[in-house]
Amino acid sequence: MSKLRRAHPLSIVFDCVKDFRQVIFPIVLGGLFGIKQNGSWSAWIYPMIGLVVGLSSAVLRWWRTKYQLQEEQLYVIKGSMIKSERFIRYDRIQSVHLTTNPIASRLGFMKVEVHTAGGKGQAELALSAVRKREAHLLKETLRQKKAHSMRQEAEAHNVVVNEQEAQPLKEMRLRHKELVIASITSSGLGVIVVALLSTMSQISELFENVPFFKAILHDFNQAIGIPLLKIIIVILSLILFFWLISSVISFFQVGRFQLSIYEKEWMIKKGLFQQTEQTIPHRRVQAVRLHENWLRQVLGYVTVYIECVGGQAGKSKGEVMLFPLVKKRLLMRFLEDVRSPYPFIPLKHCAVKRSFYWKMVKYVMPTCFIAMGMTLWLPYGSYAWGMPLAVLLFSWLSYRDAGLGVNGTYLAVSFRRTAKVTVLTQRRRMQALTYQASRLQMLLKCATIKATVIGSSSGFDFKVTDMSDWHGRKLYAWYHTFYARRGKANQKRAWE
Structure with missing residues (x-):
């Protein structure tokens, strides 16, 4: 003692x-x-x-x-x-x-x-x-x-x-080329923009009293008189500036990344300035999540996360980055090498074209009316027609990325939020699975499946909307039948 x-x-x-x-x-x-x-x-x-x-x-x-x-x-x-x-x-x-x-x-x-x-x-x-x-x-x-x-x-x-073995079975490091690609394709741009906007709102009084910032505000207020080409150049310059900041932050966060693979756990070391060392036992992993933002999806890369139960170091309670950058064509081999408890399952497209047409009616048509009003009442309002095109592209990507795969007790689901997400988990790790179908979805013969995986606090939710009704009922039966049978067996043993 x-x-x-x-x-x-x-x-x-x-x-x-x-x-x-x-x-x-x-x-x-x-x-x-x-x-x-x-x-x-x-x-x-x-x-x-x-x-x-x-x-x-x-x-x-x-x-x-x-x-x-x-x-x-x-x-x-x-x-x-x-x-x-x-x-x-x-x-x-x-x-x-x-x-x-x-x-x-x-x-x-x-x-x-x-x-x-x-x-x-x-x-x-x-x-x-x-x-x-x-x-x-x-x-x-x-x-x-x-x-x-x-x-x-x-x-x-x-x-x-x-x-537990004292020496790791295998060690993986992020190479310099992969580190650069991971930095420039990071998805932290939106976070930086929101942070800067919130900071600007707090120091508005500073902008009104300092001559240098006061001149900038004057030019910004006169922006409507600046030719459109100059406005576009300013906007692109700001986007480039924020992108560079995001890339530098990501470079420092994932620099010197090292994954040590043991028989029953992983050890993760990362960070150039703030160095972090984490140990994650395999039994705590509830799901493997594959994240692809639009840029990494084009280049054929994916980021591998794990959802864990229990405490974690850092701001995220249950999410841990297992590896920052993996070639998508080598993903199955990577999961085998790191001894992932959940294998990669080939996905089948589970959405129906009727759902894509319904998304056009539900999302694209309202933005068309908004763009029409902006065209009539605002200068440069005709450029608002880019919004319906963006919504149409997102609806098509959501339809294309909806996928489902089942292999025994293992489940793989893919869907799109702002980026494409694929979840690999097991039936016993799921807290609940909900089958939902509104009256309109019944007419279109589609449904929504929502599931919750056991997490560190409230759990991790994922949802596939407007999938085919046949796939939705089959997945619900796969989940519900197993627990119904187990519940009857437990009840029978209790009476005996």
């Missing part, structure tokens, strides 16, 4: 930076404008009070967060305001994640997160600053204690357990 330990005091600084980086810009901006309007430094009083309160909370959280490695369990004490104590059995620990950033790495520190299946995406133990050597030692110690605990439990039930 070890003694009670806590993280390095430098974790106070890291926690403060993490807490304040979302609000530090509005605080500084508000203080500057307060000084300009009031002519005094009193505008900084409230921001400084907030900083002091945040710093005090970080100090208290660091002081109270302690852990102890006991014989059969991990003892954790945490909580800044409300103190909580928890005993975690080693065999209940799902994974230990190690993360670092350029500053912490330079100083020789890492962040350690211990996750369990019932953590709902939150770490049971989070240490913001631990020496690298101690972090790796803690991870290895927890792994050994977990293996020992599982071996003891198996021996008590007379079950033979195979030991």
